[in-house]
Amino acid sequence: MTDVWTRIRSTSKPIFLYGMGNGADKLIDILKDMGIRPEGVFASDDFVRHQLFRGFTVSSYAEAKGVFPEMMVLIAFGSSLEDVMGNMKRIASEQETYAPCLPLFGKVVFDQPFYDTHKDELDTVRSFLSDDVSVRTFDSVISYKLTGSMEDLFSCEMPRKETFSLFSLGEAPCYFDAGAYDGDTIREFVSLYPSHGKIYGAEPDIRTFRKLVSNTSDIPSTMLWNTCTGDRDSMISFASRGGRNSSVGAGKKVAISRIDTITSGNRVDLIKYDVEGEELSSLMGSELTIRKYRPVLIVSAYHRSEDLYSLPLFIKKICPDYRVYMRHYPYVPDWDTNYIFV
Numbered sequence: 301m302t303d304v305w306t307r308i309r310s311t312s313k314p315i316f317l318y319g320m321g322n323g324a325d326k327l328i329d330i331l332k333d334m335g336i337r338p339e340g341v342f343a344s345d346d347f348v349r350h351q352l353f354r355g356f357t358v359s360s361y362a363e364a365k366g367v368f369p370e371m372m373v374l375i376a377f378g379s380s381l382e383d384v385m386g387n388m389k390r391i392a393s394e395q396e397t398y399a400p401c402l403p404l405f406g407k408v409v410f411d412q413p414f415y416d417t418h419k420d421e422l423d424t425v426r427s428f429l430s431d432d433v434s435v436r437t438f439d440s441v442i443s444y445k446l447t448g449s450m451e452d453l454f455s456c457e458m459p460r461k462e463t464f465s466l467f468s469l470g471e472a473p474c475y476f477d478a479g480a481y482d483g484d485t486i487r488e489f490v491s492l493y494p495s496h497g498k499i500y501g502a503e504p505d506i507r508t509f510r511k512l513v514s515n516t517s518d519i520p521s522t523m524l525w526n527t528c529t530g531d532r533d534s535m536i537s538f539a540s541r542g543g544r545n546s547s548v549g550a551g552k553k554v555a556i557s558r559i560d561t562i563t564s565g566n567r568v569d570l571i572k573y574d575v576e577g578e579e580l581s582s583l584m585g586s587e588l589t590i591r592k593y594r595p596v597l598i599v600s601a602y603h604r605s606e607d608l609y610s611l612p613l614f615i616k617k618i619c620p621d622y623r624v625y626m627r628h629y630p631y632v633p634d635w636d637t638n639y640i641f642v
Contacts, residue, residue, distance in 0.1 A: 301443070301446060301447060302447070303411055303412045303446045303447060304398050304400050304401075304446070304447055304448030304449075305334070305400075305411055305412075306412075307372075307398070307448075308331070308334070308336065308372070308374070308398075308400075309334060309336070311372050311396075313368075313370055313371050313372045313396065314338075314339035314340075314368045314371045314372070315331070315336065315338045315339055315371065315372045315374060316338060316339055316340050316341065316342055316364050316368070316371050316372070316373050316374070317338050317340075317341045317342075317356075317373075317374050317376045318341075318342055318343070318361070318373050318374065318375045318376060318377070318388075318391065318397075319341075319343060319375060319376040319377030320341065320343060320347075320353045320358065320376070320377070321376075321377055323376040323377045323378065323402060324341065324353065324354070324376035324377070325354070326402050327374060327376045327400060327402065328354050330400075330402070330409070338356070338374075339368065339371070340356050340357075340359060340364055341353050341354070341356040341358050341359070342358065342359045342360055342361045342363070342364045343358050343359075343360070344384065344387060345360050345361075348360045361391060365394075365395075370395070371395055371396075372395070372396045372397075372398070373391055373392075373395045373396070373397040373398070374397075374398055374399075374400055374448075375388060375397065375398070375399040375400075375450075375632065375633075376400075378631065378632060378633055378635045379631070379632060380629070380630055380631040380632075380635075380636065382630075385630065385632055388450060388632055389450070392450060397450070398447070398448030398449065398450075399444075399448050399449075399450050399453075399632050399633045400448045400633075401444065401445040401448060401633055401634065402633075403603070403604050403605045404576070404577060404602070404603045404604070404635070405576065405577030405603050405604050406577065406604045406605065406606075408604070408605045408606065409605060410445040410446070410605040410608075411446070412446060414605060415442070415445075415446060418606070418609055421609040421610075421613065422442065422608065422609050424609070424613070425438070425608070425609050425612045425613065425624075426438055426439075428612055428616060428624040429624055429625065429626060430623040430624055430625055430642075431625060433456075433458070433625075433627070434624070434625045434626040434627075436455075436456055437456040437458075437626045437627060437628050437637075438626050440452045440453065440455050440456040440628070441453075441456070441608070441626075441628060441634055441637055442608070444633075444634055445605075445608075445634065450632055453628060453631070453632055453633070453634060456628050457628060457629065457630045458627045458628065458629060459629070459630075460629050462627065463598065463627055463638070463640055464492060466625055466640055466642055467596045467640070467642045469493065469569045469570060469596065470569065471495070472495055472496060472497040473493050473496055473497055473569040473570060474496070474497040474498045474499070474500075474566070474567055474568050474569050474570075475489050475493075475496065475497075475498075475499045475500070475568070475569065475570045475571075475572075476499075476500040476501075476502075476559060476562075476563065476568050476570070476571040476572070476586075476595075477489070477499070477500065477501045477502070477572050478502050478529040478559065478571065478572060478573045478574070478575050478582050479502070479503065479529075479572075479573065479574040479575040479576065479600075480501035480502060480503045480512050480524070481503060481508060481512065481574075482508055482511040482512050482515055483501070483511070483512045483515035483516040484515075485572060485574075486499060486501055486512075486516050486519065486522070487515070487516070487519075489570070490519055496521070497521060497567075497569075498521050498523065498566065499516075499519065499521060499522040499523070500523055500524075500525070500559075500562055500563060500568070501516065501522065501523070501524045501525070502524075502525045502527050502528070502529050502557070502559075502562065503524070503525075503526065503527075504526065504527055504528040504538050504554050504555075504556075505538075506526060506554075509524070509526045512524060525555075525557065525562060526554070526555070527554065527555040527556060527557045527562075528554060528555065528556040528557070528575070528578065529556070529557060529558070529559055529562075529573075529575055529578070529581075529582040529585060529586075530556045530557070530558065530578055530581040530582055530584075530585050531558065531581045531582075531584035531585040532556060532558065532585065533556070533557050533558055533561050534555075534556050535553045535554065535555060535556065536553065536554060536555075536556040537552070537553060537554075538552060538553070538554040557585075558585030558586065559571065559582065559585050559586035559589055560585060560586055560587070560588040560589050561585075563589055565588075565592075567593050568589055568593055568595045569593070569595050569596065570595055570596045570597075570598070571586060571589070571590075571595050571596075571597050571598070572597075572598045572599075573597070573598070573599045573600060574600040575600075576603060577603040577604055579599055579600055579601075579603065579604075579607060579611055580607070580610055580611060580614060583597075583599070583611065583614055583615065584614070587618055590615070590618060590619055591618060591619065594619060594622075596640070596641065596642055597615065597622075597639075597640070597641040598638055598639075598640050599611055599615075599638060599639045599640075599641070600637075600638055601626070601637050601638055601639050602633075602634050602635050602636070602637045611639060612624055612639055612641075615639075615641055619641075622641040622642065623641070623642045624639060624640075624641055625639070625640040625641075625642065626638070626639055626640070627640065
C-alpha cells in the first residue's frame, strides 16, 4: 500500500487544492515542509470569487482544468452534503484525487510511520470489535487515513440511524450530550425516546449555547451547562468560533467540568462525546459514571490521530465487558467516524 504522501512526493502532475480554510492552510504548510508548492487552488462554483488565498488566486475547477487538463487534486475541506460529495466524486472520475487525512487537533499525522509505531495497539483494538461491519469499517478507515482514497470511506458508509439499532435503552432513559452544539443531537434523542428521563447538555461556545437553550426550551427535564467537559473541574482557555470549530486553546476562560460532577452521581443511560479533540479527557472525567451505570457510549474517533486506539483502550480498561462497534457516517474526510460501546 502506497501512502498518499509518497504519491504526492512522486507525482509529476501539477497539484491543485480543492477548498479553502483551515484544512487548506494545514495542507499548504505540510506541502511547504515537503518542499512542494501547489500549482493553484480552486473552489466550488458557488464560492469562487477569484479572491486570494495564501498567495493563490482561487479559480473554479473548470478554469483550472482548462489550463491543466491533467492534475493531482487534493481535497482540503470536509462535507457531508450530498451535492458536494457528488462533486468530489465527479472530479475524482476525471483526475487523480485524494482527500489527505489531517488531524483536526494535534500535529500528529496518521501516516505510515505512525501506523507502524502503533500497529500493536491498533491490532488490539481491532480484536475488540463485535461485528463484521465494525471490522470492515475499521480496516477501511485505516486504509483511508494512509492512502487518502475517498473510495475507502464510501465503501463503509452507514446511515446515522443504524447506530441506534445496536442497542436498546430502558424505560425513560437519561441522556448526556457532551458537545451538544445547537441541540440537534438532543432533539434526535427525543425523537427516538419521547418518554425520556433527564437530559444533560454541555456546550462551551457561548453563542452556540444560546442557540442550544433556545432550540431545546420546549423539551422537559433538560438541564444545560455552558461548559467544556474534561477530566477536572476548573477554568480553561477556549477559542470560541461560534460553531463546531470552537475548541480548547488560546482564548477566553470558560468552565471545564467532569461529567461525574455534573450528573452528581445520578443515572445516565447514554452519553455522546463530540468534544473537538477532548474525548479522552471527557471520558476520564466520566469514569465513575461509566463504572457505576455502564451507559451506552457514542464517541467521536476522528479529531486526533491517536483517537483510533486511545479511546477504546481506555474504555476497555475501566469496563472490559463493553461490546465495541465502529460506524462511519457519510462524510469526506473521515470526520463522522464513531465508536459505540454497548
